[in-house]
Amino acid sequence: MGKRKENSTNMLNENYITESCNLTYAVCKIGGRWKLLILCKLENGKLRFSELRNQIKGITERMLTLQLRELEKEGLIKRTVYAEVPPRVDYELTEIAKELVPIWNQLSNWGAKHKEILLSSVSSSI
Amino acid sequence: MGKRKENSTNMLNENYITESCNLTYAVCKIGGRWKLLILCKLENGKLRFSELRNQIKGITERMLTLQLRELEKEGLIKRTVYAEVPPRVDYELTEIAKELVPIWNQLSNWGAKHKEILLSSVSSSI
DNA sequence: TATGGTACTAACAAATTTGTAAGTAATGGG
DNA sequence: CCCATTACTTACAAATTTGTTAGTACCATA
Structure with a gap:
């Protein structure tokens, strides 16, 4: 929502999760x-x-x-x-x-x- | 996850939303x-x-x-x-x-x- | 010239979630 | 007694989301 940090653990984790799980990806979208x-x-x-x-x-x-x-x-x-x-x-x-x-x-x-x-x-x- | 404040706008809004929309409620659960x-x-x-x-x-x-x-x-x-x-x-x-x-x-x-x-x-x- | 309506934006503050690092209890085996 | 193992806790810090308040631009109308 604001800008996010580029390489925080938080963001890396989110990227990993949404890439490896389409369900999590879908839920993140909404x-x-x-x-x-x-x-x-x-x-x-x-x-x-x-x-x-x-x-x-x-x-x-x-x-x-x-x-x-x-x-x-x-x-x-x-x-x-x-x-x-x-x-x-x-x-x-x-x-x-x-x-x-x-x-x-x-x-x-x-x-x-x-x-x-x-x-x-x-x-x-x- | 930690404790939440009891009557923050944030929490009141969440309560209102999950009570008035079962879909939002469901998604919050997961x-x-x-x-x-x-x-x-x-x-x-x-x-x-x-x-x-x-x-x-x-x-x-x-x-x-x-x-x-x-x-x-x-x-x-x-x-x-x-x-x-x-x-x-x-x-x-x-x-x-x-x-x-x-x-x-x-x-x-x-x-x-x-x-x-x-x-x-x-x-x-x- | 002042006002009003619409759909925003900006600067800031508060709340919440997530991550880090270290420690705990219990007990069997050495 | 000391260590290893497992499933946690605790105190703290960082990141992120959400909320507050006060603007902005545009033009028509009064």
């Missing part, structure tokens, strides 16, 4: 704090910057910008700027991002199930 | 640096602490311990301690974690495809 929420909002079509900001409670303009930029760089969203004043910019999913949709639906179901299990195991251990 | 790699190693059965350490290049004992502890707390792995000296401990996937396997296979395929697309778009833009 792994920023707000990225999945943004992608979900875009599932039904284009949205403007301000629409995203208003639909995502708690996100700051800076964070929204950062995450959008990364998603764009990674080819998951397409950014369109209209030559108007005041500015208008919209964002939409790319094809490769749309291919994620069925997968993330399953993952979302898994998450819901996991959440329940964890809750019931916590309450039963009281 | 979102530490080494977690997916660990889970993948366990896909074929139990492994001891030292086996994991040896199979995962670059991980330190501290990181391995931390990630294993979190995975355990989240109910994704089961830890078994044998009353021996020197100690023997092994780790295995839980049922709910095994349910992730088909999903992560798809995600892994997606990752491989995405990697190719990104590479070709980078090289074509030179």
